[in-house]
Amino acid sequence: MKSTLKIVLTFVLCTGLGIWLSRLAIDNWPTVKQAFVSKQHLYYTSDAALESEFNQATPIDLNWAQLMPEEDHQVIARYQQNSEPQNLEQMTAKVMRSINAAKDQQYQGALISTNTTAKFADKMVNISGFIVPIDFYEDQSVQSFFFVPYFGACIHLPAPPPNQMIFVQLERGFKDLDITNTYTLTGKLQIELFEDLMGTSAYTLELVSIVPFYGKSNDFRSHNIN
Template sequence: MVRGLLQRRTVLAGLAAGVCLPQAAVAEDFVDLDWVDLLPENETAIPTFLRGIVDHDAAPLASQQPASSGVRTDWNGQIVRLPGFMVPIEHRGTGVVAFILVPYVGACVHVPPPPANQLVFVTTQQPYESAGLFEAINVTGMFGVSSVSTQLAEIGYALSADRIEPFRA
């Protein structure tokens, strides 16, 4: 009798947990980051000269990338949301599945890339139908420090995107 009661309680507890867990997984538990949060403490924002228009006949933009002063590990393994602009790297069909998230329009394409600690390599299982390089987006997913090298720039962070959506403050 006692054994049957314990088994029934175990089953009921398991069912209750199964009902509650999916709702917990959907909860919007993420850390809202801004680009300054990715800089080491006491480092200032990106120099304004990097945000200007450059001569495209000069040296490749990647060679003009300033050195990074380091990265922060505060959010390793956490779910974060970060706004920015997409520089596509890989497509599947008509959607983007890998891109560099940059803090301002034109970074890595029309102006030299910012330091590695201001770039995030994003991958996603679900292709994102981008509206173009000028579309501001929010990316939410698992974040971490990662050294990635592309033809466009050296990148200091990576994010495995669960959600990509048009930017909303």
């Protein structure tokens, strides 16, 4: 009897553990895939000097919050929250924050801030986000684009602050673009202002490569600028 009970308990425990591990794997599969799947280069530079510089460097993994000075980040965090209101009280608080934000000149200034962080200037970096094309070559490959932290920026939603946008120029050949997909760019980050009708960026990137990003957007976004 004891032996049978032990077998039953072992079976139940193993089944429960298997279900838990399966759910954990499903919930975190994008992140797991991002870490282990071999990434296909959708674009790679033909600039020998830039490639040589890249090969001698260890790229820094950046998130978007690191490109925003702390003082700007604190001002924006005062009014913007990632979570959606769950009840009337939270909805009322959100409306009041919006009213106060509209009157706060410091906050309005942070939304168009060109203030940058010099720590990563002229460094090889990896950063993930969304591509907003600006110009195309005659063969319809992308000639230049803004790189941004959330989908719809500059198109369906207002442009992020300039210190949350990166301007990128590239050679002919990059046609495999889906603006709803996320990508990881590798290249040399520079502090340089670029202005266009679609928006203004405070950074540029000398692009080495583009690869798909398989993780969740929250893996590279530490705040919500919209």
